[in-house]
Amino acid sequence: MLFGSLTRVVRESVSGLPRAFWWLWTSTLINRLGAFVATFMTLYLTLERGYSASFAGLVVALHGLGGVISSLVAGVMTDRLGRRPTLLAAQASTAFSVALLGFMEHPAAIAAVALLVGMTSNASRPAVQAMMADIVRPEDRVRAFSLNYWAINLGFAVSATAAGVIAEYSYLAGFLGEAALTLVCAVLVYAKLPESQPVAVPVAPGTAVGPGTRLGTVLRDGRFMGVVGLSFLISLVFTQGSVGLPVAMGAAGFSPGDYGLVIAVNGLLIVVLQIPVSRFIEHRDPQLLLVASALLAGYGFALTAFAGSLWAYALTVCVWTLAEIVNSPTQMSLVVRLSPADGRGRYQGVYTMSWAVASLVAPLMAGLVIDRWGAGWLWGATGVVGTGAALGYWLLMRGVPVGAGGGAAAAGALAGEVPVGEVPVAPAAVAAGAVVPAAVVPAAVVPAAVVPAAVVPAAVVPAAVVAEAATAAAADVRPVI
Numbered sequence: 001m002l003f004g005s006l007t008r009v010v011r012e013s014v015s016g017l018p019r020a021f022w023w024l025w026t027s028t029l030i031n032r033l034g035a036f037v038a039t040f041m042t043l044y045l046t047l048e049r050g051y052s053a054s055f056a057g058l059v060v061a062l063h064g065l066g067g068v069i070s071s072l073v074a075g076v077m078t079d080r081l082g083r084r085p086t087l088l089a090a091q092a093s094t095a096f097s098v099a100l101l102g103f104m105e106h107p108a109a110i111a112a113v114a115l116l117v118g119m120t121s122n123a124s125r126p127a128v129q130a131m132m133a134d135i136v137r138p139e140d141r142v143r144a145f146s147l148n149y150w151a152i153n154l155g156f157a158v159s160a161t162a163a164g165v166i167a168e169y170s171y172l173a174g175f176l177g178e179a180a181l182t183l184v185c186a187v188l189v190y191a192k193l194p195e196s197q198p199v200a201v202p203v204a205p206g207t208a209v210g211p212g213t214r215l216g217t218v219l220r221d222g223r224f225m226g227v228v229g230l231s232f233l234i235s236l237v238f239t240q241g242s243v244g245l246p247v248a249m250g251a252a253g254f255s256p257g258d259y260g261l262v263i264a265v266n267g268l269l270i271v272v273l274q275i276p277v278s279r280f281i282e283h284r285d286p287q288l289l290l291v292a293s294a295l296l297a298g299y300g301f302a303l304t305a306f307a308g309s310l311w312a313y314a315l316t317v318c319v320w321t322l323a324e325i326v327n328s329p330t331q332m333s334l335v336v337r338l339s340p341a342d343g344r345g346r347y348q349g350v351y352t353m354s355w356a357v358a359s360l361v362a363p364l365m366a367g368l369v370i371d372r373w374g375a376g377w378l379w380g381a382t383g384v385v386g387t388g389a390a391l392g393y394w395l396l397m398r399g400v401p402v403g404a405g406g407g408a409a410a411a412g413a414l415a416g417e418v419p420v421g422e423v424p425v426a427p428a429a430v431a432a433g434a435v436v437p438a439a440v441v442p443a444a445v446v447p448a449a450v451v452p453a454a455v456v457p458a459a460v461v462p463a464a465v466v467a468e469a470a471t472a473a474a475a476d477v478r479p480v481i
Contacts, residue, residue: 020135023192027185032155034181036163036174059114066118067356074123075349083131084195090123091186095179102175126348133336134196145329146278157267198341213343224338226396228354233389235358237297237382244366248375262313269321287397289330291390296323298386305379
């Protein structure tokens with residue numbers, strides 16, 4: 001009975017998603033299976049190369065700085081060049097730079113190439129997230145992002161174990177192995193993933209068309225930048241699992257092996273619970289989910305101040321891991337809903353930057369607080385930050401209607417997102433009296449996008465285009481969950 005129920009949950013969680021999503025999912029899994037550099041960079045520099053801990057910290061910081069820089073650049077590339085070219089360029093350059101890093105010996109060369117690796121490896125994220133938003137229906141996005149997050153953690157759990165074994169024999173093999181798997185991802189993207197960037201439907205002659213979404217447009221979007229700021233706060237909290245927690249446990253007399261056992265609970269729970277939990281939260285109110293996850297994260301880490309045994313530490317990890325499982329797909333789905341189709345790359349780039357900046361700030365914050373006031377103050381601060389983030393989510397999401405379609409549809413309506421099958425009308429054109437100044441239809445969803453003749457006149461959209469879309473739609477009818 002239990003096995004049958006679990007099988008049904010898994011089947012329902014993976015059904016109904018397009019084929020392109022699963023190729024993208026497979027690419028993500030393969031990429032994370034080769035995550036060697038991020039896991040063992042510090043050990044490689046201190047043990048294998050014999051550099052000081054301060055130099056290792058500098059190199060790791062430069063790696064993170066590269067991610068901050070590339071987030072904005074990759075976001076613009078995703079919108080201008082397309083999702084597929086950006087992915088190919090990012091993954092091919094990552095493969096080259098990771099392999100190059102394994103052969104570097106001079107400190108300056110290692111630092112420079114580490115910066116390059118950080119830039120190239122982070123450049124694929126805006127393109128992946130934008131492509132996922134393009135090819136997955138709005139009502140399925142929370143589930144899709146959950147499955148993708150599950151693949152990330154599954155791949156990382158396997159790669160961390162394998163990398164430990166590989167590092168005992170050859171660090172260079174680890175670098176070359178990651179480069180090879182990243183190159184496989186590039187080949188997979190080239191062979192299996194078509195371009196998904198939305199394309200503009202031809203407009204009527206003489207109709208004024210806006211300049212589109214620029215980076216300045218993103219930065220002036222108050223609601224979205226509020227999400228970015230809250231993402232930065234919640235990232236500061238979650239990053240303490242890999243920054244503050246090992247330092248605090250070491251100061252309390254626990255060994256690195258003890259920390260490894262405790263943090264393994266995080267990966268195990270995500271692998272086991274991500275799919276069933278994503279099914280549960282898929283159509284829940286996003287405001288409630290984000291507020292609850294922020295509180296769970298903040299107070300889950302705050303409970304660490306009272307932990308005195310491995311079991312107690314593991315219990316706190318369980319609390320904030322549940323918050324991570326809920327927060328990550330819900331927040332990523334919210335970002336997509338707030339992003340116009342023609343600016344998803346830029347929006348995703350700015351959002352990705354919040355995590356990259358947090359990865360730079362969190363170690364400095366943890367070290368400063370622990371050195372001056374002790375670990376107890378750090379855990380208390382996480383509770384305060386989590387509470388502040390929860391309040392921010394509550395204020396930001398006020399007024400979001402939750403209708404029959406669930407939280408995803410409601411938040412999408414707030415963002416002005418147009419469901420598949422409808423054509424968006426720019427407000428400026430409505431004021432000018434134009435019928436449809438710019439109709440944006442995702443290229444990967446065109447077969448399912450039936451353009452009503454009453455909405456778009458034949459002079460705007462050629463009859464052949466409408467007929468082709470309607471024919472394809474009739475052959476690809478998918479139920480709305």
